[in-house]
Each structure stands twice: as C-alpha cells, then as structure tokens.
Amino acid sequence: MPYKMMIPGPVSVEENVLREMGSPVRAHHGAEWLAIYKETIDLLKLVFKTRSDVHILIGSGSAGLDAAIGSLTAPGEKVIVGKNGFFGERLCEICREYGLNIVTVDSPLGEPLDPAAFAETFDHHPDAAALIMVHLETATAIVNPLSEIALEANKRRVPVIVDAVSSLGGVPLEFDEWKIDICVSASQKCLGAPPGLATVAISQLAWEVMDAKPQRNHGWYLNLQTWRRFAEEWAEWHPYPVTMATNNILALRAGLRSLLADGIEKRIQHYTQLALRLRDGVRKLGLQPFTPDDQLAPVATAIYGPTGVPTGEIVHYLFDEHDIMISGGLGESLKDRVFRVGHMGKMINEEDIDAVLDGLAQFLSSRGL
Numbered sequence: 001m002p003y004k005m006m007i008p009g010p011v012s013v014e015e016n017v018l019r020e021m022g023s024p025v026r027a028h029h030g031a032e033w034l035a036i037y038k039e040t041i042d043l044l045k046l047v048f049k050t051r052s053d054v055h056i057l058i059g060s061g062s063a064g065l066d067a068a069i070g071s072l073t074a075p076g077e078k079v080i081v082g083k084n085g086f087f088g089e090r091l092c093e094i095c096r097e098y099g100l101n102i103v104t105v106d107s108p109l110g111e112p113l114d115p116a117a118f119a120e121t122f123d124h125h126p127d128a129a130a131l132i133m134v135h136l137e138t139a140t141a142i143v144n145p146l147s148e149i150a151l152e153a154n155k156r157r158v159p160v161i162v163d164a165v166s167s168l169g170g171v172p173l174e175f176d177e178w179k180i181d182i183c184v185s186a187s188q189k190c191l192g193a194p195p196g197l198a199t200v201a202i203s204q205l206a207w208e209v210m211d212a213k214p215q216r217n218h219g220w221y222l223n224l225q226t227w228r229r230f231a232e233e234w235a236e237w238h239p240y241p242v243t244m245a246t247n248n249i250l251a252l253r254a255g256l257r258s259l260l261a262d263g264i265e266k267r268i269q270h271y272t273q274l275a276l277r278l279r280d281g282v283r284k285l286g287l288q289p290f291t292p293d294d295q296l297a298p299v300a301t302a303i304y305g306p307t308g309v310p311t312g313e314i315v316h317y318l319f320d321e322h323d324i325m326i327s328g329g330l331g332e333s334l335k336d337r338v339f340r341v342g343h344m345g346k347m348i349n350e351e352d353i354d355a356v357l358d359g360l361a362q363f364l365s366s367r368g369l
C-alpha cells in the first residue's frame with residue numbers, strides 16, 4: 001500500500017479480507033455457497049442486533065438508502081427528514097426524486113439533531129409516513145441521538161429509516177431494542193470490507209407498511225419486496241434476485257468475523273481511545289476539534305484548520321509529505337474550514353494517530369504557525 005488510509009471510509013482491510021477478494025470466483029448458488037451466504041447474513045444480524053430480516057444488496061450504501069426510502073413510501077407522502085449535514089441533505093435528495101413531501105428537522109451545523117424538535121414536528125405533522133435520518137453524519141463526525149429520536153417516532157407508530165453507513169459496527173446501535181424499521185449500512189466502513197455491498201435490516205412493521213402500499217411504482221431492483229420474494233421463493237438455492245457478488249460477500253464475512261471476534265464494544269472502546277488521543281494531540285498543536293469531547297464520534301474526527309489556511313492544503317501536505325490520506329471538509333460551508341480523520345477499522349492504531357499529529361506539527365511549522 002503506497003499510503004495510509006485515514007479517511008472516514010472506505011477503510012484499509014485486513015490481509016485475510018483482501019485475500020477473499022482475490023480468491024477463485026464461485027457459483028452464486030448451490031449448497032456450499034448458500035452456507036457461506038447464510039453465515040454472512042447471521043453475522044450481520046449480530047452486528048445490527050436484530051432478529052429481523054437482513055438483505056445484502058449489490059451496490060454502495062446509497063443503493064440501500066434509495067431502496068429503503070423508495071420501498072417504504074409512495075409518491076406524495078409526507079416524510080420527516082433530519083438534516084444536519086451533507087448526508088442528511090443527500091437523504092432529502094433521494095426523497096425529492098421519489099416525489100415525497102419533505103419536512104426537514106434541521107439543527108445548526110456542528111450540533112446533533114434534537115429529539116424535542118422531532119417530537120414537535122411529529123405533533124404538527126401527524127400524517128408523516130416515515131422518519132428518515134442519518135445516525136453518524138460523516139460530513140461533520142456528529143453522532144445524532146438515534147435512540148431518543150426513534151422513540152418519538154415509535155410513540156406515534158411512524159416507521160424509522162436510518163442511514164447507518166458510517167456507524168454500524170463502530171457506534172452503539174441496537175436495531176431491535178431501539179425499534180428501527182429499516183437500517184442501511186455498507187461494507188466499506190466499520191464492517192471492514194471493500195466497497196460494493198449495502199446491508200439492510202428490515203423490521204416486521206416495515207414489511208407490513210410496504211405490503212399495505214402496492215401502488216408505489218418505483219421499479220424492481222431497488223425494491224426491497226423483490227429481495228424478500230427471492231429470499232423466500234429461492235431460499236434453498238439462490239436467495240436473492242440477481243447474481244450475488246460472491247467475492248465481496250466472502251470479504252464481508254471475513255470482516256464481520258473479525259469484528260465479532262474482537263467484540264463490537266471492544267472495538268468502539270478502542271476507536272474512542274484513538275479519538276481522544278487525536279483530540280488531545282491537535283489541541284496541543286493549537287487546533288480545535290469541531291465538536292466537544294463529550295460528543296465525540298468514535299470512528300472519525302473533524303478538526304478546524306488554522307485561521308486563514310484552507311484545510312485542503314493540510315490534506316495535500318499529509319499525503320505528499322507523509323503518505324497519509326485524510327479528508328477535507330464535506331459540503332460548501334465546511335469545505336476548507338475543517339479536515340477529517342478516520343480512525344475506524346482494524347488497521348488503525350495509536351502509531352497512526354501519532355503519525356497524523358507529527359505531520360500536522362510539521363505542516364504548522366512549515367507555515368510558521
């Protein structure tokens with residue numbers, strides 16, 4: 001690897017995960033393959049903490065989000081969408097394409113979504129067909145209080161759709177306990193595998209809501225009912241409607257086995273230690289994290305750049321001079337104001353955090369700061 005990956009996903013993957021991507025291509029059906037696929041689904045259920053259905057769609061996380069929103073809603077319906085960053089806005093974009101009537105619950109950039117604001121919005125809009133929100137807003141590294149917001153939706157029996165693309169496996173999340181209805185993640189972040197698969201957990205209530213709306217008219221591939229139909233009708237042979245991406249599944253299984261062998265809680269503790277080390281280090285250099293420590297995201301940290309220095313320059317410097325890939329700010333208002341460091345996955349440790357801090361120190365001194 002010519003450089004160290006420390007962006008907020010995708011992550012570098014473990015050697016054995018990588019080997020699975022290069023293993024011989026197999027048939028995507030038959031008893032031997034089915035056992036591998038079923039094990040992968042069972043491992044995912046452990047990570048989602050659910051006994052509900054889980055499907056794996058071939059496509060990036062956005063394919064899963066598009067499928068979740070399109071499958072659960074019908075054009076013209078009202079949806080309540082949490083928005084406090086780039087990926088909240090992206091959810092709105094998907095909703096617009098489905099012709100939904102969007103009511104947003106915003107919070108100022110830099111602050112988590114507020115459960116009380118959702119309670120008020122639900123009261124004003126008792127006809128809402130779904131609540132849709134991001135768990136970890138990767139653009140700002142802010143963890144939204146999902147369980148509390150979901151509770152407000154649950155009280156009113158409004159189905160909850162969650163974008164957990166960057167949080168599942170790296171931030172506490174309990175699908176069954178928190179009564180989430182559709183939760184979408186992706187292979188390339190805390191699950192420790194290459195990009196290419198969207199993982200989707202679906203509650204019984206979500207299926208009932210979908211089944212009660214036959215006229216949604218939004219296609220075949222990204223229709224979760226299509227995936228359920230094949231999982232049932234072809235269960236013992238080929239439990240999905242298309243050619244499964246077998247190497248990606250093998251790699252995902254390896255990533256999930258590793259995550260569960262370490263334990264999700266242990267991994268979260270480890271990431272939190274890395275986040276604190278980074279926060280401590282940047283403060284010593286005179287820089288400030290974007291959020292206070294009591295709101296830290298275990299898996300990624302956003303940091304303000306020095307005044308007057310576009311953060312893109314820091315990103316380039318670390319890459320050119322230190323072979324470390326971090327990210328700039330995402331979204332117009334943050335683009336050159338913050339930079340982001342990912343510290344999720346098995347491949348990042350204390351030395352890597354220290355290498356980022358060394359690089360930052362050298363950047364600052366090169367600028368006389």
Ligand SMILES: Cc1ncc(COP(=O)(O)O)c(C=O)c1O
Pocket residue numbers: 009060061062063087134136137138163164165166186
């Ligand atoms: C919170 C969040 N949602 C959605 C996405 C989009 O995922 P993908 O690029 O896999 O489609 C990302 C990607 O970084 C993300 O972090």
